[in-house]
Amino acid sequence: MKAMILAAGKGTRVQPITHVIPKPMIPILQKPVMEFLLELLKEHGFTEVMVNVSHLAEEIENYFRDGQRFGVEIAYSFEGRIEDGELIGDALGSAGGLKKIQDFQEFFDDTFVVLCGDALIDLDLSEAVKSHKEKGALATLITKKVSKEQVSSYGVVVTDKENRVKAFQEKPSVENALSDMINTGIYLFEPQIFEHIPSNKPFDIGSDLFPKLVEIGAPFYALPMDFEWVDIGKVPDYWKAIRSVLLGDLRQVDIPGKEVRPGVFVGLNVAANWDKINVKGPIYVGGMSRIEDGATIIGPSMIGPSCCICEGATIDNSIIFDYSRIGSGVQLLEKLVFGRYCVDKNGDHFDLQEAALDWLITDARRQDLGEPSPQQKAMAQLLGTDLIGATN
Numbered sequence: 001m002k003a004m005i006l007a008a009g010k011g012t013r014v015q016p017i018t019h020v021i022p023k024p025m026i027p028i029l030q031k032p033v034m035e036f037l038l039e040l041l042k043e044h045g046f047t048e049v050m051v052n053v054s055h056l057a058e059e060i061e062n063y064f065r066d067g068q069r070f071g072v073e074i075a076y077s078f079e080g081r082i083e084d085g086e087l088i089g090d091a092l093g094s095a096g097g098l099k100k101i102q103d104f105q106e107f108f109d110d111t112f113v114v115l116c117g118d119a120l121i122d123l124d125l126s127e128a129v130k131s132h133k134e135k136g137a138l139a140t141l142i143t144k145k146v147s148k149e150q151v152s153s154y155g156v157v158v159t160d161k162e163n164r165v166k167a168f169q170e171k172p173s174v175e176n177a178l179s180d181m182i183n184t185g186i187y188l189f190e191p192q193i194f195e196h197i198p199s200n201k202p203f204d205i206g207s208d209l210f211p212k213l214v215e216i217g218a219p220f221y222a223l224p225m226d227f228e229w230v231d232i233g234k235v236p237d238y239w240k241a242i243r244s245v246l247l248g249d250l251r252q253v254d255i256p257g258k259e260v261r262p263g264v265f266v267g268l269n270v271a272a273n274w275d276k277i278n279v280k281g282p283i284y285v286g287g288m289s290r291i292e293d294g295a296t297i298i299g300p301s302m303i304g305p306s307c308c309i310c311e312g313a314t315i316d317n318s319i320i321f322d323y324s325r326i327g328s329g330v331q332l333l334e335k336l337v338f339g340r341y342c343v344d345k346n347g348d349h350f351d352l353q354e355a356a357l358d359w360l361i362t363d364a365r366r367q368d369l370g371e372p373s374p375q376q377k378a379m380a381q382l383l384g385t386d387l388i389g390a391t392n
Contacts, residue, residue: 001129002108003046004098005037006185007117008054008079008091013234016341022056024117025063026232029245029256029284029302030267032063033232034117036252038070044125046113047072052097054079054090077101096203102194109191114205116185120241122228122252123186131223132188139193139213139220141165142186144229148174154182155206159222165214168206181222184229228252235347239336242319246282246300255284267305286322308364325364337361 011018017026024034034051041049049067053060053076060076067074077100080090092100098114101107111129115121123142132140143157156169158178169178183206196212197203213220228251232238245253257265261274263281272291280298285291286305294311297303301315304322309315314331321338336343342361 001044001046002048002050002110002112003041004101004108004112004114005034005049005051005117006094006097006114007034007060008052008097009118010055010091011118011233013347015235016343017235017238017338018055020056020339022053022059023232024051025056025059026118026238028120028232028241028253030286030305031253031256033120034060034064035070036120037115037117038064038067038072038074040121040123040125040252041113041115042071044129046125049074050077050101050107051075051117052077052079052092052101057087077104091202093202093208094205095197095209096201098205099194099197099199099203102191103199106191108189108194112189112191114187114189118231118233119185120228120230120232120250120252121184121186122250123225124227128186128188128223128225132221135221136219137188137221138190138218139210140188141210141220141222142184142188143181143222143224144184144227145180145224146182148177148180151177151180151182157181157183157222163222163224165210165220165222167214168210170207181224185231188223235336235343236345239319239334239345242302243300243317246284246302248282255282257284257287263299306364323364325362325366327360327362330360339363 007022007024009023011023025032038049049072051060051074057078064070064074077097079092079097080088111132113125128142141157146154152171152173154171156172156177156179157165158167158169159165187205197209203209230241230244230250232241244250246255255265257267259265263283264274264279265284267285267287269287270285270289273293276293277291278296282299283297283301285303288305289303289307291309292311295309296314298316301318303309303315303320304324306323307320308325310326310328312328313326315326316333318332318334319336320326324337326332334345
């Protein structure tokens with residue numbers, strides 16, 4: 001069977017991470033989120049997978065290549081152009097990306113599934129396909145029930161008693177929401193769907209295609225299912241996803257590495273004397289990282305590979321990406337450190353270089369740091385817990 005993974009978006013709501021990593025490549029404890037999607041597709045017999053790419057396309061293509069090592073076949077549809085020798089991404093929208101592939105060659109010749117490339121899901125796709133066919137649907141939208149307080153964060157789906165889609169509400173207020181069923185970004189289509197998608201123009205599944213199907217009275221159904229679904233479309237979502245994995249709340253994600261003491265998981269060759277480190281799990285530390293004596297790490301926290309956490313530093317409920325050096329005295333509470341950026345759990349961030357603080361939090365590969373000056377030591381002491389409190 002055939003499938004499509006939507007991977008062309010710029011991921012503006014996950015910046016600054018997506019400045020250098022496309023959303024489908026964002027790691028969940030060192031494993032790209034799109035890899036989990038491929039495992040799910042393979043499990044349910046979807047082994048021919050198209051992926052539309054645009055923003056940082058080469059990052060996705062170079063990692064997954066033809067899909068052979070993941071047990072599937074993958075081909076890519078690039079959306080963009082070259083100008084003055086530079087590759088420019090120019091996404092066509094989710095439905096427009098599908099149409100481009102079908103116009104090139106009629107790839108989708110039977111029931112197919114479409115998945116957004118920025119969510120962890122544990123869904124019985126086989127059961128979903130069965131229900132879709134039994135209904136005689138042209139299009140099926142997988143929905144999930146959320147609490148009334150959460151509806152304002154999602155697209156709400158309104159259906160009749162037969163689960164036929166009648167209307168949508170985009171992030172309604174709690175008071176105005178007509179349903180507690182939300183759009184999960186998981187779709188099933190028949191090839192005839194392309195009769196309703198224009199060629200060579202941006203066209204979105206949610207905001208363009210679905211309202212059109214409702215308007216013409218097409219056999220378009222919602223399928224409510226109970227399954228694990230973790231959206232990482234925004235920085236707070238990503239932060240919560242990592243916490244959930246470390247706390248053991250996600251069935252489909254195991255904590256990698258070796259458990260060296262209760263709740264402390266490490267990759268290969270981590271340099272740490274755990275008897276001299278203040279640690280409270282659950283935490284994960286990637287391979288070839290160094291945790292100096294006197295550091296404090298409080299979980300749930302993730303420290304990526306090849307990091308250095310210096311003496312006196314505190315990592316509390318935080319996420320530290322690869323090759324980060326957290327200097328002595330720096331205290332991070334509910335923060336994400338990514339390259340030159342420090343981000344709080346709500347997505348507010350600042351540039352450490354622009355703030356002239358990259359001697360406190362910097363790239364672990366730098367060789368020019370030397371010993372902090374007395375002024376820098378005094379500043380580090382002064383800033384301490386408040387260093388990463390300032391955001392813009």
